[in-house]
Amino acid sequence: xQADQTEEITLHGIRGxxxxxxxxxxxxxxxxxxVVERYYIDKEDVKDELNRFKAGVNKxxxxxxxxxxDIPEDLRQHAYILETHLLLHKDKMLYGKTIExxxxxxxxxxxxxKKASAEAKSIFKNISDPYLQARAADIEHVTDRILRHLxxxxxxxxSGINKRVILVANNLxxxxxxxxxxxxxxxxxxxxxxxxSHTSIIARTxxxxxxMGLERATALINSEDLIIVDGNEGIVIVNPEEETLVHxxxxxxxxxxxxxxxxxxxxxxxxxxxxRRFHIMGNIELPEEVVAVKDHGGEGIGLFRTxxxxxxxxxxxxxxxxxxxxxxxxxxxxxxxxxxxxxxxxGDKEIESTPSPDEANPALGLRAIRFCLKNPDIFKTQxxxxxxAAAHGNVRILLPMISGAEEIxxxxxxxxxxxxxxxxxxxxxxxxxxxxxxxxxxxxAVMADMLADxxxxxxxxxxxxxQYTLAIDRGNRHVAHLYSPMHPAVIRLIRHVVDAGRxxxxxxxxxxxxxxxxxxxPILMGLGIEExxxxxxxxxxxxxxIRKINTSDVEKLTAVxxxxxxxxxxxxxxxxxxxxxxxxxxxxx
Amino acid sequence: xxxxxxxxxxxxxxxxxxGLHARPxxxxxxxxxxxxxxxxxxxxxxxxxxxSIIDILSLSGTRDSRIILKxxxxxxxxILEKITNLFDTGFEE
Numbered sequence: 001x002q003a004d005q006t007e008e009i010t011l012h013g014i015r016g017x018x019x020x021x022x023x024x025x026x027x028x029x030x031x032x033x034x035v036v037e038r039y040y041i042d043k044e045d046v047k048d049e050l051n052r053f054k055a056g057v058n059k060x061x062x063x064x065x066x067x068x069x070d071i072p073e074d075l076r077q078h079a080y081i082l083e084t085h086l087l088l089h090k091d092k093m094l095y096g097k098t099i100e101x102x103x104x105x106x107x108x109x110x111x112x113x114k115k116a117s118a119e120a121k122s123i124f125k126n127i128s129d130p131y132l133q134a135r136a137a138d139i140e141h142v143t144d145r146i147l148r149h150l151x152x153x154x155x156x157x158x159s160g161i162n163k164r165v166i167l168v169a170n171n172l173x174x175x176x177x178x179x180x181x182x183x184x185x186x187x188x189x190x191x192x193x194x195x196x197s198h199t200s201i202i203a204r205t206x207x208x209x210x211x212m213g214l215e216r217a218t219a220l221i222n223s224e225d226l227i228i229v230d231g232n233e234g235i236v237i238v239n240p241e242e243e244t245l246v247h248x249x250x251x252x253x254x255x256x257x258x259x260x261x262x263x264x265x266x267x268x269x270x271x272x273x274x275x276r277r278f279h280i281m282g283n284i285e286l287p288e289e290v291v292a293v294k295d296h297g298g299e300g301i302g303l304f305r306t307x308x309x310x311x312x313x314x315x316x317x318x319x320x321x322x323x324x325x326x327x328x329x330x331x332x333x334x335x336x337x338x339x340x341x342x343x344x345x346x347g348d349k350e351i352e353s354t355p356s357p358d359e360a361n362p363a364l365g366l367r368a369i370r371f372c373l374k375n376p377d378i379f380k381t382q383x384x385x386x387x388x389a390a391a392h393g394n395v396r397i398l399l400p401m402i403s404g405a406e407e408i409x410x411x412x413x414x415x416x417x418x419x420x421x422x423x424x425x426x427x428x429x430x431x432x433x434x435x436x437x438x439x440x441x442x443x444x445a446v447m448a449d450m451l452a453d454x455x456x457x458x459x460x461x462x463x464x465x466x467q468y469t470l471a472i473d474r475g476n477r478h479v480a481h482l483y484s485p486m487h488p489a490v491i492r493l494i495r496h497v498v499d500a501g502r503x504x505x506x507x508x509x510x511x512x513x514x515x516x517x518x519x520x521x522p523i524l525m526g527l528g529i530e531e532x533x534x535x536x537x538x539x540x541x542x543x544x545x546i547r548k549i550n551t552s553d554v555e556k557l558t559a560v561x562x563x564x565x566x567x568x569x570x571x572x573x574x575x576x577x578x579x580x581x582x583x584x585x586x587x588x589x
Numbered sequence: 590x591x592x593x594x595x596x597x598x599x600x601x602x603x604x605x606x607x608g609l610h611a612r613p614x615x616x617x618x619x620x621x622x623x624x625x626x627x628x629x630x631x632x633x634x635x636x637x638x639x640x641s642i643i644d645i646l647s648l649s650g651t652r653d654s655r656i657i658l659k660x661x662x663x664x665x666x667x668i669l670e671k672i673t674n675l676f677d678t679g680f681e682e
Contacts, residue, residue, distance in 0.1 A: 084615040084642060091618075093643040123647045131610060135646055138611065
């Protein structure tokens with residue numbers, strides 16, 4: 001079905017990434033592939049048809065092999081799914097079956113392939129495992145690629161787009177996304193996918209609007225159509241009328257101006273309306289991300305995850321390699337602090353260097369500090385690298401997954417040993433640096449008053465703290481909706497930690513996702529958490545909101561919130577008090 | 590006869606966390622394709638072709654599943670060993 005040229009259509013989808021854009025659509029087409037011609041083949045032509053099919057498969061395979069070849073080195077680890085696609089081209093169930101169908105039913109290659117593909121996909125539909133169910137999409141991607149070559153359909157060469165467009169797709173495959181020249185894309189819209197799909201994540205990183213799960217976008221939109229993408233509301237408007245266009249041009253202008261204003265001011269300090277100074281820092285994983293933190297006005301690194309150097313390799317990194325990486329980050333960020341979290345592996349991130357131990361419940365298993373204390377050699381190598389790097393800038397150490405005092409004293413002992421060794425070897429280092437612990441296990445939160453004597457600061461890791469406190473596995477869709485950082489138990493627990501620290505002169509910071517959500521900000525400010533660390537892109541927004549909030553107001557508000565017993569009531573109180581401010585971020589006046 | 594049959598099959602356990610997902614299936618299929626004759630995976634009596642990723646995935650071999658590997662010809666012993674080794678090392682995951 002094609003839209004009438006003059007008719008304005010509004011499509012509702014899922015918000016993938018904030019922002020508004022108006023532009024020409026570029027259909028990443030499966031055009032022609034959806035409509036497969038069907039015809040019968042004469043007996044004497046079957047051989048030719050088979051050859052045509054085989055040639056199509058080979059072309060498709062070669063094309064994909066070329067794409068894999070072109071994937072940059074640093075993204076290679078994601079290429080295995082494409083290698084699987086490569087093998088699928090000649091899979092018995094797809095390739096063999098199609099050949100059989102062409103021979104036995106004397107039907108054309110496209111039709112036979114469609115039939116074989118549908119049959120293969122149906123196998124997965126009946127499997128209860130959601131991972132395996134999703135593999136039907138792999139079969140579809142491969143089928144489409146072969147069909148395109150069989151039908152001589154023009155290849156979707158996203159890499160050749162030469163003007164700024166809005167990409168319209170059914171569902172962008174990892175292969176397609178890896179081809180896109182992202183600076184040519186103003187926005188993304190897709191029929192499928194959601195907030196956590198690959199495309200949404202890319203759009204948010206690029207800070208361009210995206211709307212997902214529109215279902216009929218590719219059916220209704222043609223290339224070159226004028227469309228409006230409103231990622232704030234999850235709306236796409238096709239063929240907008242003059243009036244709509246004017247309205248959205250104004251909205252878009254205001255939003256862009258607001259965003260620019262926020263970014264421009266991101267270099268300024270985050271001081272509340274009544275003059276209290278807050279520090280907003282960035283979370284990073286790779287040394288090069290320091291640049292993004294600085295660009296977005298981050299005042300240091302509140303969380304430097306150190307796992308990446310340990311992943312995708314068969315051995316453990318040498319001290320010198322770790323030192324070089326840490327030094328790079330510290331020197332780039334100096335004189336502002338860099339909080340290095342020691343190794344947190346064998347939980348949701350598995351490490352390949354060690355054979356995965358038999359664990360049914362890895363989130364509650366041998367990971368992070370538990371793993372490190374059990375492998376003191378690995379741990380000490382990292383501690384030595386940190387102490388050496390600390391001689392060149394402002395460094396804090398952060399220990400993950402602490403559940404009690406003993407883990408802290410053991411870690412301090414290892415730090416002392418590392419320092420003694422370095423001293424004996426005459427290696428430049430610094431021992432007197434701040435030591436903190438992650439508060440992410442409820443037992444540590446409850447014991448915060450005792451633990452405060454052993455450390456210099458606390459940093460709240462909200463993702464795990466919420467998950468462990470509420471006993472919710474966020475990966476389990478049956479209970480995921482019950483996960484909420486605004487649960488009164490979580491807020492009380494955080495209050496307890498902040499107070500326990502304050503009584504002993506120790507500060508509490510926050511480095512979890514909760515810190516990046518404007519909705520949570522009034523509570524965090526009200527509790528007196530003065531240092532928040534988050535993904536670099538969120539820094540300007542949070543700084544901007546802090547400047548508009550009065551700490552005495554949020555302190556009163558938080559006192560009321562602490563008397564509530566439900567998530568809904570707490571959300572309502574915040575919306576009543578700060579709804580306008582939260583709304584302004586999306587629709588600036 | 591029985592002796593021969595035993596030699597041509599081997600029982601293995603899925604030890605990696607994610608089970609027989611796309612990557613392990615591709616690793617198995619790649620090796621099985623080099624065999625001179627048939628290679629199969631059997632789980633709970635259900636037999637699938639080891640050269641087909643789709644077939645392997647359809648077994649739904651989650652962690653701790655027990656799988657019987659079977660080859661048709663003794664000349665493919667090396668293939669049998671290679672695939673056994675993949676299972677034993679948890680597909681290097």
